[in-house]
Amino acid sequence: MAKIIEGKRCASNLKIKITRQANYLQEKHGIIPGLAVVLVGQDPASQVYVRNKGKQAKECGITSIEHKLDTNTSDQELLELIAKLNQDPVVNGILVQLPLPNHIDSAKVLKAIDSTKDVDGFHPVNVGLLSIGDKGMIPCTPLGSLMLLQEHLGDLSGKHAVIIGRSNIVGKPMFNLLLQHNCTVTVAHSRTCNLEYTIQSADIVVAAVGVPQLIKGSWLKPGAVVIDVGINRIKTALGTTKLVGDVDFDSAIDIASAITPVPGGVGPMTIACLLYNTLIATCRQHQIEMLTT
Ligand code: NDP
Numbered sequence: 001m002a003k004i005i006e007g008k009r010c011a012s013n014l015k016i017k018i019t020r021q022a023n024y025l026q027e028k029h030g031i032i033p034g035l036a037v038v039l040v041g042q043d044p045a046s047q048v049y050v051r052n053k054g055k056q057a058k059e060c061g062i063t064s065i066e067h068k069l070d071t072n073t074s075d076q077e078l079l080e081l082i083a084k085l086n087q088d089p090v091v092n093g094i095l096v097q098l099p100l101p102n103h104i105d106s107a108k109v110l111k112a113i114d115s116t117k118d119v120d121g122f123h124p125v126n127v128g129l130l131s132i133g134d135k136g137m138i139p140c141t142p143l144g145s146l147m148l149l150q151e152h153l154g155d156l157s158g159k160h161a162v163i164i165g166r167s168n169i170v171g172k173p174m175f176n177l178l179l180q181h182n183c184t185v186t187v188a189h190s191r192t193c194n195l196e197y198t199i200q201s202a203d204i205v206v207a208a209v210g211v212p213q214l215i216k217g218s219w220l221k222p223g224a225v226v227i228d229v230g231i232n233r234i235k236t237a238l239g240t241t242k243l244v245g246d247v248d249f250d251s252a253i254d255i256a257s258a259i260t261p262v263p264g265g266v267g268p269m270t271i272a273c274l275l276y277n278t279l280i281a282t283c284r285q286h287q288i289e290m291l292t293t
Contacts, residue, residue, distance in 0.1 A: 002150075002252070003257065003258040007261075007268045008267040010151055015056065015059070015275065018275050021283075021290060022060055029286065031043070031282065033063065035091075035095065036088075036091045037064060038099070042071060050097055056272075057275055070292050075109070082109065085242075091117065093282070098169075115137070119274055121138050127173075130176045137277055139170070139279070142173040142174040142274035143177070144272065146174075152225060158182065159184070160201055160205070161183040162185075163209050166187050167208065172187075205225070205256075207229060207246035208230065211230070216245045216248050216252070218255070227265070231267060232245070232246070245260075246267045
């Protein structure tokens with residue numbers, strides 16, 4: 001039976017460290033880290049995410065400044081707000097909640113964020129820095145997934161990792177992170193031939209697909225460590241709904257040595273890493289060393 005990798009507990013521990021560092025910044029330097037969260041439109045899931053991020057930021061001693069804009073906001077209006085936030089010294093991190101309404105050019109908006117305040121790590125400068133292994137902002141979900149793997153496995157050197165999914169926000173940055181940590185990395189996607197065979201040799205499986213319970217326990221190498229990034233809402237036999245991952249948890253738990261649950265696995269780490277990135281951005285902008293403990 002696999003060990004459950006408790007993302008919630010790991011995220012709580014990370015938030016304790018963030019709070020300690022935020023208190024230190026305030027007491028020693030009079031600085032309160034500031035995170036600006038921009039939400040355009042009424043998407044219910046995005047509203048919940050933004051509310052959670054704001055609440056958890058405050059709990060950690062980070063000021064959260066929410067900017068809620070109408071669905072019909074133009075590219076120009078959004079770009080003007082970002083330009084203001086880029087200049088604002090009390091704003092250390094800027095997050096534009098995705099997805100943006102279709103009429104807005106998301107790539108243009110993400111490029112407009114000052115790369116030193118880009119706590120999501122989606123700006124092309126940060127994407128480039130990650131790919132050359134230099135100091136930038138690392139996207140939150142892959143960073144949180146890496147932390148969970150390190151907590152469970154320690155050194156990742158020499159492990160064969162298979163990532164399923166090649167999106168810019170999860171799969172590709174995860175590839176760069178695991179490569180930096182000396183894994184041998186395979187990236188699978190929708191055109192991969194024989195996914196089952198590809199996964200069979202993996203010591204580490206990172207599933208970021210968006211297809212409920214796609215990956216079966218029988219596809220895994222016995223003892224594999226599974227990080228399930230997927231969040232999918234499905235209907236149950238009782239007519240209610242529930243959240244499941246991209247991995248078929250019930251069959252995987254008998255084959256894997258460790259697995260993240262959904263919910264309560266990668267999700268809590270994503271938010272904790274957003275706050276961690278805000279802290280890193282604040283320290284770098286003020287040229288202050290982070291506390292080590
Ligand atoms: P995308 O839709 O952007 O990417 C999905 C990837 O999966 C694509 O690369 C696609 O391949 C690949 N794919 C789709 N179907 C298959 C298949 N049958 N076999 C193999 N590969 C396939 O999704 P995201 O990366 O944004 O998100 C992935 C999942 O993670 C979603 O469930 C999302 O909700 C969740 N998520 C969770 C977060 C968290 O905090 N826990 C944060 C972000 C996302 P191709 O490129 O060929 O189309």
